[in-house]
Amino acid sequence: MSSFAEHPLLFDEAPAQKGAPSYLADHRSRLRARFAEGGADAMPDYELLELLLFRIVPRRDVKPLARALIDRFADVGGVLAASADNLAKTPGIGPAVASELKVTEAVVRRCLRTRALNRPIVSSWQALIDYCHATMSRETTERFRILFLDTKNTLIADEEQARGTVDHVPVYPREVVKRALELDAKALILVHNHPSGDPTPSDADISMTWQIAEACTVLGLTLHDHIIIGHGTETSFRGQGYL
Known part of the structure; x- marks a missing residue:
């Protein structure tokens, strides 16, 4: 199955060039290493959101997009809780990205619900x-x-x-x-x-x-x-x- 990133018209941004620039690959590697070493607490919200967006938009610089989302919705929780329609109003967010963020929110809620249910x-x-x-x-x-x-x-x-x-x-x-x-x-x-x-x-x-x-x-x-x-x-x- 092809990824969302292989269909640039799903996103409100310019089509990706073939192959990610080396600086972008290095940046992503550094963020992943920082997460591996210190977890989420070692990262500001926009960088944590970047890590999530890496998988949704694999060949674009998503740092500006992550910052724009945090600026608009205050934090990661606000981004995930935002409706798909409100997410899609952010430049750079198409229906596919909005959908993936809502799936992520659903997974988080399900995990928290499982921890709370069926226990004293x-x-x-x-x-x-x-x-x-x-x-x-x-x-x-x-x-x-x-x-x-x-x-x-x-x-x-x-x-x-x-x-x-x-x-x-x-x-x-x-x-x-x-x-x-x-x-x-x-x-x-x-x-x-x-x-x-x-x-x-x-x-x-x-x-x-x-x-x-x-x-x-x-x-x-x-x-x-x-x-x-x-x-x-x-x-x-x-x-x-x-x-």
Whole structure:
């Protein structure tokens, strides 16, 4: 099967010359060596993105493209979380590159989900937080998820219950507990995001959480926590004393 790079019309840039220049090969070798020696922590975001783009666009200088993507979407996480349409608006990004970046995002999310699911929450709390950040922190509208747990506090289901606007998401306590009973769950963790990046609970967040907590108590369910995901940070209702 031919590679995307063999079809230059898929990209919004000039066709590649035959054979990569020696300086480009040397640059790529240096970046790969630095990654091999120090891992991702030894590299800024644009260089890490370059490593990824090497495989997607093998015979072009992708450094300007990587910098342009970071300038527009802030960091690697923002690049991968961007929609294919928004990615394609960046000069140099055609449908094929946008598609490959979205595949990469899907692989990352699947790996984080696998780490978090089917394990007791106590031993995989950070994995769960990482998964929630990967799936929600870059969303431009509020999303409300419910994590359903069994008697051993093992995650048995993770479902998006509602989608809202930039600063509000409708949540109905009756629907939350109804779904828990359908799944035979014994405990819940609520998760939603604040697109503003500030995970501070609003009065509406607090009121809604208390309503769900009361409904859970009546039906013998445990509400472990409500987590609000911001940009690189989160707020735990349990940790802040709201529950």
